[in-house]
Amino acid sequence: MAEFVEFLADLRPEVERALDRLLPAESARPARLHAAMRYSVFAGGKRVRPALVVLGGEIYGAPRETLLPAAAAMEMIHTFSLVHDDLPALDDDDLRRGRPTVHKQFDEALAILAGDALLNHALLCLAREPASAPPAVRARAVAVAGESVGSTGMIGGQVADLEAEQRWPDDPAGALEWIHRRKTGCLLEASLVLGGIYAEVSEPEERRLRRLGAALGLLFQIGDDLLDVLGSTEELGKTAGKDAAARKLTYPGLYGVDESRRRLRGVAAEALELACELPRRQDTLRSLIHYLGERDR
Amino acid sequence: MAEFVEFLADLRPEVERALDRLLPAESARPARLHAAMRYSVFAGGKRVRPALVVLGGEIYGAPRETLLPAAAAMEMIHTFSLVHDDLPALDDDDLRRGRPTVHKQFDEALAILAGDALLNHALLCLAREPASAPPAVRARAVAVAGESVGSTGMIGGQVADLEAEQRWPDDPAGALEWIHRRKTGCLLEASLVLGGIYAEVSEPEERRLRRLGAALGLLFQIGDDLLDVLGSTEELGKTAGKDAAARKLTYPGLYGVDESRRRLRGVAAEALELACELPRRQDTLRSLIHYLGERDR
Numbered sequence: 001m002a003e004f005v006e007f008l009a010d011l012r013p014e015v016e017r018a019l020d021r022l023l024p025a026e027s028a029r030p031a032r033l034h035a036a037m038r039y040s041v042f043a044g045g046k047r048v049r050p051a052l053v054v055l056g057g058e059i060y061g062a063p064r065e066t067l068l069p070a071a072a073a074m075e076m077i078h079t080f081s082l083v084h085d086d087l088p089a090l091d092d093d094d095l096r097r098g099r100p101t102v103h104k105q106f107d108e109a110l111a112i113l114a115g116d117a118l119l120n121h122a123l124l125c126l127a128r129e130p131a132s133a134p135p136a137v138r139a140r141a142v143a144v145a146g147e148s149v150g151s152t153g154m155i156g157g158q159v160a161d162l163e164a165e166q167r168w169p170d171d172p173a174g175a176l177e178w179i180h181r182r183k184t185g186c187l188l189e190a191s192l193v194l195g196g197i198y199a200e201v202s203e204p205e206e207r208r209l210r211r212l213g214a215a216l217g218l219l220f221q222i223g224d225d226l227l228d229v230l231g232s233t234e235e236l237g238k239t240a241g242k243d244a245a246a247r248k249l250t251y252p253g254l255y256g257v258d259e260s261r262r263r264l265r266g267v268a269a270e271a272l273e274l275a276c277e278l279p280r281r282q283d284t285l286r287s288l289i290h291y292l293g294e295r296d297r
Numbered sequence: 298m299a300e301f302v303e304f305l306a307d308l309r310p311e312v313e314r315a316l317d318r319l320l321p322a323e324s325a326r327p328a329r330l331h332a333a334m335r336y337s338v339f340a341g342g343k344r345v346r347p348a349l350v351v352l353g354g355e356i357y358g359a360p361r362e363t364l365l366p367a368a369a370a371m372e373m374i375h376t377f378s379l380v381h382d383d384l385p386a387l388d389d390d391d392l393r394r395g396r397p398t399v400h401k402q403f404d405e406a407l408a409i410l411a412g413d414a415l416l417n418h419a420l421l422c423l424a425r426e427p428a429s430a431p432p433a434v435r436a437r438a439v440a441v442a443g444e445s446v447g448s449t450g451m452i453g454g455q456v457a458d459l460e461a462e463q464r465w466p467d468d469p470a471g472a473l474e475w476i477h478r479r480k481t482g483c484l485l486e487a488s489l490v491l492g493g494i495y496a497e498v499s500e501p502e503e504r505r506l507r508r509l510g511a512a513l514g515l516l517f518q519i520g521d522d523l524l525d526v527l528g529s530t531e532e533l534g535k536t537a538g539k540d541a542a543a544r545k546l547t548y549p550g551l552y553g554v555d556e557s558r559r560r561l562r563g564v565a566a567e568a569l570e571l572a573c574e575l576p577r578r579q580d581t582l583r584s585l586i587h588y589l590g591e592r593d594r
Binding site for chain 1: 321325326329330377381384386387404405406407409410412413416417418420421424425431432433436437439443444446447448449452455459460475
């Protein structure tokens with residue numbers, strides 16, 4: 001587990017630099033919009049999605065510098081989703097990572113528009129950067145990212161999640177899987193696949209990355225659900241037990257803590273098997289899987 | 298003028314078909330999200346942006362079928378901007394083209410997410426379609442569209458407009474130009490340029506399209522401002538005089554109706570001159586310029 005934590009710590013300054021370089025300067029007009037974009041992006045996230053982009057690429061031998069723009073772009077997309085999810089009309093959260101959410105720090109209109117601008121800027125960066133990448137790689141990168149974000153991906157998952165809150169679904173187990181796979185899974189999966197795109201992987205290699213990415217997404221989500229039940233507000237930087245209070249669909253809510261942990265271990269075992277088939281970065285992947293599988297301890 | 302109106306009428310069913318083909322089916326899960334996306338897109342817009350994409354391409358000889366996906370994508374982007382602009386935190390509009398706005402017909406959360414999904418889907422379509430276009434063309438199309446939407450384009454213009462509403466700018470004439478150029482101009486300009494991208498135009502040709510597109514954008518905006526002052530609520534499908542009531546920056550508000558009309562004619566003359574330099578579609582362009590220059594009569 002130390003290995004992935006070190007990988008994340010080593011990578012972090014490179015990701016921050018890429019984000020800083022790619023985001024519009026705060027001095028550029030309109031300054032308040034650019035300030036809001038930067039406020040939300042530089043809020044101390046763990047940069048898990050950028051790490052997955054870099055891992056996905058390094059597994060198949062892509063040089064790191066070709067991966068950093070896409071790593072930054074996926075973090076912008078993740079940030080856009082947080083800014084909009086926090087809005088009063090959606091999850092209505094005042095705090096994010098221990099700081100006021102964007103609509104609290106600025107205002108609601110700016111939070112909506114800053115979110116829009118982050119999503120747009122992310123896809124724009126993928127279309128342009130790195131300029132050295134073949135245009136076919138850049139066009140495909142936009143497609144892979146866009147599919148993961150879209151109405152049948154992350155945004156679709158968010159809509160279904162809000163619907164399940166309003167009306168408890170007839171098939172809660174099916175709904176839980178559908179929603180989690182999209183709401184969190186799609187973006188994590190796409191991050192790993194995206195890395196492979198810059199290594200110009202074959203179709204079977206891309207499918208392998210996608211299967212591993214899907215397993216990582218599930219690990220992440222079950223772990224998050226468990227953390228919400230078991231963690232303290234301090235550790236989370238958000239209000240603990242919020243999911244249960246809102247009667248959201250979660251693994252522990254549906255299956256209990258013990259069964260959720262059992263599933264977490266099952267998915268971790270599956271992910272470890274998939275990781276063994278890959279040509280590089282096996283140790284980092286193994287350590288990542290342990291990291292995701294044991295976040296609730 | 299008849300010629301452009303005919304061009305628009307002829308093109309319309311082709312644009313509607315492209316939109317219908319490219320948007321996710323309403324039966325796809327989550328159905329309510331897809332219903333909201335389609336409700337907002339199929340609300341009877343004039344499809345001016347798609348017409349500009351097709352014109353821009355046909356000026357330089359691109360076949361129409363290669364232009365229709367981009368035409369549809371620009372309409373999705375335009376629709377995204379309307380859905381978000383209408384939200385309570387922004388312009389707070391209940392009616393759009395005579396029908397309830399998306400957050401009124403559905404709810405606010407869904408309007409935010411449907412707007413997000415439309416923006417994302419538009420850029421995704423540009424990255425993928427037409428599959429026959431060289432990848433370099435598709436990557437460049439995403440870049441051209443994304444630049445026009447972004448924080449220094451349309452979204453930046455919207456933020457500056459909201460700011461000007463809250464605090465009257467020190468340099469209202471400068472602010473008016475900056476905002477209008479971005480809020481409406483950028484997308485119209487990018488639509489015309491985008492068409493040229495599919496014809497694989499040279500840099501000087503692209504610059505020519507861009508200059509003409511900028512003039513058309515200005516024509517459109519001054520005309521819109523005049524319509525808001527002079528038109529009736531019935532003609533507009535929205536509440537007339539709303540801009541004046543909200544003390545928004547407008548041409549007639551700043552320069553008066555007569556001077557605004559004089560400017561409109563000046564920009565129209567400039568646009569006509571630019572249109573003369575182009576190899577095809579001169580009659581349609583001339584008629585478009587008259588159409589935009591005389592909408593307030």
